[in-house]
Amino acid sequence: MGIYDYHQNLRMKEAARLLREEDLSVSEVGYQMGFENLGHFTKVFEKHIGRKPKKYLQSFKTTGR
DSSP states (O other): OOHHHHHHHHHHHHHHHHHHHSOOOHHHHHHHTTOSOHHHHHHHHHHHHSSOHHHHHHHHHHTTO
């Protein structure tokens, strides 16, 4: 894994943590992670986490975290 992918992976792990543990929307998390284009955030998140951020967030809301 190159340095860019490593950095993106760390950012997406933090984004996933924010979605799980904080009461933030997908948009808020994307902006906090430095993305201006939320479509790009969604693509990068899905690449590294395996699910789109909205689906990831919904899985924690329906299970009661």
